[in-house]
Amino acid sequence: MPRSLLPVLLVIAVWSVPHPLAAQDSLVVPFTLSIPGIMRGPEVVGRQPEDVRWSADSRWIYFSWLPPGSPWDAPLEPYRVRAVAGAVPEVLSDAALDSLGPSAAGGDRSPDGHRRVVSFRGDLFLIPIGRGAAVRLTSTVADESSPTFSRDGRTVYFTREGNAFAIDLGSGAERQLTDFRAGPAPKDSMPAGQRGYLAQQQRGLFQAVRDRVRRDSVAKAEREARRNRRLRPLYLEKKETVAALHVSPDERAAIVMTRIPTSADRPTEVPEYVTTDGYVGESESRPKVGDARGRRRVLVVDLVADSLRQVPVTADSIPPASVVFAEWDPTGTSALLVAVDSSYRERRVISVAAAGLPIVLDVHRDSAWVGGPCLYCAGWIEGGARAWFVSEESGYAHLFTVDRRGGDRRQLTSGRWEVLAAALSPDRRTFYLHTSETSPYERHFVTLAVRGGDRVRLTSTPGGHRVSVSPDGRWLADVSSRANRPPELFLEEARPGGSRSQLTVSPTAAWLAFPWIEPTIVEIPASDGVPVPARRYRPQDLGARPNGAAVIFVHGAGYLHNVHRYWSDYFREYMFHHWLASQGYVVLDLDYRGSAGYGRDWRTAVHRHMGGRDLQDQVDAARYLRQEYGIPPERIGIYGGSYGGFITLMALFTEPEWFGAGAALRSVTDWAHYNHGYTARILSTPQDDSVAYRRSSPIYFAEGLQDPLLIAHGMEDRNVHFQDVVRLAQRLIELGKTDWELASYPVEDHGFVRPSSWTDEYRRIFSLFERALRP
Numbered sequence: 001m002p003r004s005l006l007p008v009l010l011v012i013a014v015w016s017v018p019h020p021l022a023a024q025d026s027l028v029v030p031f032t033l034s035i036p037g038i039m040r041g042p043e044v045v046g047r048q049p050e051d052v053r054w055s056a057d058s059r060w061i062y063f064s065w066l067p068p069g070s071p072w073d074a075p076l077e078p079y080r081v082r083a084v085a086g087a088v089p090e091v092l093s094d095a096a097l098d099s100l101g102p103s104a105a106g107g108d109r110s111p112d113g114h115r116r117v118v119s120f121r122g123d124l125f126l127i128p129i130g131r132g133a134a135v136r137l138t139s140t141v142a143d144e145s146s147p148t149f150s151r152d153g154r155t156v157y158f159t160r161e162g163n164a165f166a167i168d169l170g171s172g173a174e175r176q177l178t179d180f181r182a183g184p185a186p187k188d189s190m191p192a193g194q195r196g197y198l199a200q201q202q203r204g205l206f207q208a209v210r211d212r213v214r215r216d217s218v219a220k221a222e223r224e225a226r227r228n229r230r231l232r233p234l235y236l237e238k239k240e241t242v243a244a245l246h247v248s249p250d251e252r253a254a255i256v257m258t259r260i261p262t263s264a265d266r267p268t269e270v271p272e273y274v275t276t277d278g279y280v281g282e283s284e285s286r287p288k289v290g291d292a293r294g295r296r297r298v299l300v301v302d303l304v305a306d307s308l309r310q311v312p313v314t315a316d317s318i319p320p321a322s323v324v325f326a327e328w329d330p331t332g333t334s335a336l337l338v339a340v341d342s343s344y345r346e347r348r349v350i351s352v353a354a355a356g357l358p359i360v361l362d363v364h365r366d367s368a369w370v371g372g373p374c375l376y377c378a379g380w381i382e383g384g385a386r387a388w389f390v391s392e393e394s395g396y397a398h399l400f401t402v403d404r405r406g407g408d409r410r411q412l413t414s415g416r417w418e419v420l421a422a423a424l425s426p427d428r429r430t431f432y433l434h435t436s437e438t439s440p441y442e443r444h445f446v447t448l449a450v451r452g453g454d455r456v457r458l459t460s461t462p463g464g465h466r467v468s469v470s471p472d473g474r475w476l477a478d479v480s481s482r483a484n485r486p487p488e489l490f491l492e493e494a495r496p497g498g499s500r501s502q503l504t505v506s507p508t509a510a511w512l513a514f515p516w517i518e519p520t521i522v523e524i525p526a527s528d529g530v531p532v533p534a535r536r537y538r539p540q541d542l543g544a545r546p547n548g549a550a551v552i553f554v555h556g557a558g559y560l561h562n563v564h565r566y567w568s569d570y571f572r573e574y575m576f577h578h579w580l581a582s583q584g585y586v587v588l589d590l591d592y593r594g595s596a597g598y599g600r601d602w603r604t605a606v607h608r609h610m611g612g613r614d615l616q617d618q619v620d621a622a623r624y625l626r627q628e629y630g631i632p633p634e635r636i637g638i639y640g641g642s643y644g645g646f647i648t649l650m651a652l653f654t655e656p657e658w659f660g661a662g663a664a665l666r667s668v669t670d671w672a673h674y675n676h677g678y679t680a681r682i683l684s685t686p687q688d689d690s691v692a693y694r695r696s697s698p699i700y701f702a703e704g705l706q707d708p709l710l711i712a713h714g715m716e717d718r719n720v721h722f723q724d725v726v727r728l729a730q731r732l733i734e735l736g737k738t739d740w741e742l743a744s745y746p747v748e749d750h751g752f753v754r755p756s757s758w759t760d761e762y763r764r765i766f767s768l769f770e771r772a773l774r775p
Contacts, residue, residue: 031514038575039758043072046506048487055103056127058470061477062104068508085501102134110153117147157247164247185235232306250332253354256299264292274746285718289676290685314341324376329384338376344369344681349389361406368604369681372397377422381450396599412452441564464566481567484516526620533563537577537587547584549773550625554640554647561597592617610696611650622658634660637769641665649698656706661772663710663765669728670697702731708772709740714748
C-alpha cells in the first residue's frame, strides 16, 4: 500500500458519547497521521482533568481543565460541573472562583463532621458540610496554611510565616502559639581576656558602675518576667528555617520540621542563550550526587512550657533523608511520622508523643533501597488505638496495621499485586484504595474496612481509574482512561455496577475520528527466564505492510509504569508508534527491570548497576523480534528520553551487535553528574562506590559505538544538564567516532514544550531510522 494513501484510508465514524461536547458529526475530517500533527500534542489530545475535588455539599465537582483544541501553551483553567448525568462543565471566572473556590478546597474536617476548615489563596475559610455559605476567618497579606481543628472543634490552628497560631471560632480572637527566631540564641557573659580584665576593673573601682550593673540586672529580670507571661522565643540553629509545623488537637504540643542548608554544596549554573535582552543569562540548578547536603531536624515543641526537644527518627543518629508528617491522633497524644534514613535502606513509621521518647511502630529495611508506591502512606485508625501504613515487606506494596505500641501487627492485603494509593474515608472506618489487584496492567478503586475483610471494587470498566469520593459517600468523580482514549471525568454511583456518565471530552473531534489502537500486551521471554511485559504495535494493525525493520522504545524515569491498558503519559510517543507502524515498523515498548508496577524485586533489579539487567531486557526484546518476526539486529532501532536515552547509549556502546541505530534524548551520560535523591538510592555516592558509577555510566563505554547515533538535548535542561552530552560529545570526538550527531534545542528544558522542537526532534529520529534500518 502506498504510504501517501494511508491517512486517507483511515477515515472512520466519530467515537460517540452521550455528551454535549462530544464530536457527533460522522463527516468530521480525521486526524492526519504525520509527525507535525502528532507533535501538536495537547492541541489534539487535549488536557486531562486535574486537581479534581468535590464541593462540601456533594453537588459540584471542581477541576482544572481546557476544552478541546486549546493552544498548546494555554494554562489550565478552573471548571466545575454539576454531579448530574450529562451535565456540561462550565469555566469559572476569577470573581466566581473567589466566592466558590473555598468550598472546593481540601481541608481538615471538624470532630463532629459538620464543618471543614481550608486554606484558599492564602486565607482561611470555614466551610459547612452540606448547604451554607463559607465563612472567611482571615484576610491578610501573609499566607495562612495547614489549618486543623482542635479536639473540641472550637479552635482552628494554622501556620503563618513559620509560626503556629490559633483562632477561637466563637470570638474570632487570634493567638500566637510559637515564636521561632533565627539562631543562635543570644548569650549573656562577661568578656574574656583583656576586655574581661577591664570590665572587672571598672566594677571594682567605681560605685556608679556597680549601681548601673544592678539596675540593668533588675530591668532584665522584669523583662524576662513579662516575656514569660507571653511567649518565650524559641531559637533555631544558624540559618535553620521552619519547613512545616503541626499543632496537636489538644494544643499542648507541635511537631516542627526544619531545614538547615549547607554553604559547602556547589549548584550547577545553567546558561540561557536565547534571552529577551540579548545577553547570556544564567539560572541555578541542583548540586551533583554526593555533594554536601543540608540537614533536616524534627522537633517537638512543648506549647505549655515553650521548650524544644529534637526527635531521633532514624537509627544510630543517622540523619534522615526525608521525614513526612502523617497526622496527630484524635486525642493529640501522639503524632505519626514516616522517616527514610540517608542511606535510603531503612524506612521507619514512628509515633512521637508530646512528651517522652518516640516509639518505632515499624521498621522496613531493604538491602538495595526502600521504595515502591505509597512509601509514605500512613495514619491513625480506631481513634488512635492503631496505626496503618503500606510496606513492601512481602515483596509487594501492601496494607498493614499495628497497635499504638507497635504490637499486634496485622497484614490486611496480600498477593502478587500492589496497593498504589491509600486514604481513609471521612468517618475513618473505611480505606479508599487504588490497586493493581485485577491486573498489573489496570488500576482500580476499591474499599476495605479498617479491620480488614473483603475488598469491594467500585470501578468496573477496563483501564485506569483515579477516584475522588463525594463527601456524602454516594458518588465517585472518576478520571479514567483506556490505552487509546485520554483521561476523562466520569460521574459514577459509589457501588459495584453503579451507573456511569461521562462529563468531559478533551481531544478534538478530528483526533477522536482516527482509529487509534489499543496496543497488544505481549510478554517477552528474558534470558533469565522472566517474562517482560511490552506493548506491541504492528504494521498490519495500521493497515500497512512490514518493511523488515523494528524499533524498541525505552520509557524514562526508570521507576515508571508504561505497559498498561490505560492512557500513557508518553502520548506523543504513543502516536509516533502508530506512525512508525504505518510506515512498516514493528514497535515494542517495554516495562523493563526497574520499572514500577511489578513489586520490589523488579524495582531493585538495577541496584548498583544501571545498564545491567534493564539493558539486557532490551537485548532480549531484540532477540524476540528476530525470532518472532525474522528481523535481524541490524534492522532494529532503539530510542528513548532521559533514562530511556541512557539505556539507548548503553545499548549502542555495549551491545552493538543487537541494534542498528539509536536516538538518545535528554540522556544521562555519567551518573556522577546527576542529582543525589535519585542516584544515591541506587548507586550510593561516587566517592563510596566508584565501581557502580563506572559500570553504569555510558561515557566510559563510548569506544564501543559502531552504529548511527542521534543525540538530542535541551540546552536549558535543569534536570539532566546539557553538560552531560557536551562531555560525551568531546569523548566521541577524541575517540574519532564519526557516525553520530548532536541536535541541541536552545530554549527547551528537560521536558520539551514547543511543538516545533518536538517536531524537529522526531523528524530526526524517523530520518535516522529510515536511513539506517530500512533494507
